[in-house]
Amino acid sequence: MPQPSSSLSFSDPSIGDEIRRLRLSRGLGLAALAVRAGVGRSTLGEWETGRHTPTGSALERTLDALEALPRERARLLSLADPAYARIVLFEGPFGAPIAMGAVLRAMRLRRSMTQTDLARAVGVAQGTVAKWESGDLTLEGQTLQTVLFALEAEPVEVVALTAARPTAGEESFDFEKAWIDLHHLPHDLWKIGLLGLEADLWRRALCDSAWSEPLVRIASYRVYNHILDRQFDEIPQEARRVLVLARSLGERIAAAPAFFALGAFRRRQGLAPEAYVQRLxxxxxxxxxxxxxxxxxxxxxxxxxxxxxxxxxxxxxxxxxxxxxxxxxxxxxxxxxxxxxxxxxxxNGGAALSLLEDDEDPGVQYSRARALLAVNKEPSKAIVETLRQQAIRSRVPLDREKLEVIEMGIARLRKKVK
Incomplete structure (x- = not known):
């Protein structure tokens, strides 16, 4: 596997240079391309010399006329017109980039704030916050600093929000370190960290195919995170986006968490075991x-x-x-x-218990407790306390749910014994 470059060159060469390169590689003159794309010859010239930046719709027609590759198309549209790109790339092989609005919304919800709450804290109208989150307004400059201050943003949130800027600059990047650092975050910051990392990797993957696997891996884990948060309704659309992305990049293995998350959603919706086995x-x-x-x-x-x-x-x-x-x-x-x-x-609780009885790994205690309850034995206080501490420390909704399942099972067993 090729090693990705540690530096980001998303905006180099310029849009105009890229249009010129594509045009010349197709053997087209300015006049011929102007006819095919439905734009003026002088307009094309101004784009290529950098005097003007094309609108999203005009650039899309030009790239279609040039038969640009999906990777080139996504990168150039995102550079020229980020808001337009989010719409037209949504169903494409690369999907739409993670927008600042998505990160801002996650930050707001982490604090259980409404749009009105944030608007009041920043000193703007609620509609302005809504437009930031939808991408209709760009959050930048002093206003961005004011929002970060109002939210008392954590360092990882600042990194995530700035990484999702359409104009994020060039910087060195150590993915493996970022991936390790992400695992040390509290769970309620994990989602925001994933959003920022995915935003960064999306741009890098458009410049260097060696970033494709990390991009799919992060996007896939972000989808699977909805299972941990018990947010199943969020899974279908995001999982399909990741699976399309993985298919276009040839990274099926990295998309496994998204595939499993989509399967969990479908099973909850009533998909029969036989049908799910066929999908697997x-x-x-x-x-x-x-x-x-x-x-x-x-x-x-x-x-x-x-x-x-x-x-x-x-x-x-x-x-x-x-x-x-x-x-x-x-x-x-x-x-x-x-x-x-x-x-x-x-x-077969007895058979399960025989396999887990001496397993002290904290991650196995939920299965161990279920096996004990299945044979009408009460899990030890140590097992229950392990589950309780895990739920408290992780703050993961799934861990709280597991603890509740075991506590209810113990209550039923005690009632049965009486």
């Missing part, structure tokens, strides 16, 4: 051995067990064992825990 099989077809394939096979086995196909489910897990032996990222503990999950779905 189609998605995995030709997928190389990888951690993502392992988890897809595990999910397939759980879904089969849920549908009453236990024998086939455990045959699928044997495939998992084969994957584990070939891929270092998957451990023996991963396979044992995946097997236990299938037993839990199949209501």
């Amino acid at each position: 099989d189609k998605w995995m077809d030709g997928l190389p051995d990888s951690e993502q394939r392992f988890w897809a096979l595990s999910l397939r086995a759980q879904t089969l067990a849920e549908g009453g196909y236990e024998a086939e489910a455990f045959r699928a897990l044997r495939s998992n064992l084969e994957v584990m032996s070939r891929h270092q990222a998957v451990t023996e503990a991963d396979t044992r825990r995946a097997l236990a999950e299938v037993h839990l779905v199949a209501k």
Whole structure:
């Protein structure tokens, strides 16, 4: 895999230079291109010399006439007319870029503020805040500083909001460090950090294809984050965008979290186990051995067990064992825990407990507690306290939900014993 450049050159060369390069590579003169694009010859000349910047609609016609590649088209439209680009690129292979308004909205909601609350704090009308969030007005200069001050923005929020600026400048960038730093953020800042990182990577991927995998990875994790937040209605549109992006960039493996999130949404909407297994099989077809394939096979086995196909489910897990032996990222503990999950779905609590009974990993205590309850045993105070502390520290809605499930299970068990 080629190594991406650490510097961003999104705006170099200029729009005019790029139009000229494309025109000459197609063997077209200014007059010929003007006819094809439906713009004036002198107008084209002014674009190429940098005296004027084209409007989004005029540039779109010109790029279509030049048969520009999707990557070139997305980059140039975003440079020339960001607001127009968000509309016309939405259904395209690269999707629309993350806008400042999306980051601002996430920052506002993190504080449980309404648009009116923020408007009052900044000293503007509520309609102005609405236009910032929709992208109809650009947030910049002193007004941007005032908004950041009013929100008492965290450093990661400042970085995210500025990264989403249409005119974000050139700077060096260490993706792996940014990815590690992101994992140290509190959960309520995780989403905002992902938005900023995706905004940055979107521009980089349009300049250098080596940034494609990081872009899809971050966008995909952002979709999966909706499961942790129990915001299932947010998943379909965003997941489809990521899957289209991944398909256009040839990064199917990196899109696995988005695919799994979309599957979780569809299952909640009533998709039958058999139908979901078919979708998983189609998605995995030709997928190389990888951690993502392992988890897809595990999910397939759980879904089969849920549908009453236990024998086939455990045959699928044997495939998992084969994957584990070939891929270092998957451990023996991963396979044992995946097997236990299938037993839990199949209501074989005893079998699940035998696999998890001595597993002290904090991340396994929810499954361990479910296995104990399935055989009418109360989880220890230590297990429940681990779940409680995890919910408190992480502030993840899914962790709170897991704690509630176990506490209700304990209450039902005690009532049954009485």
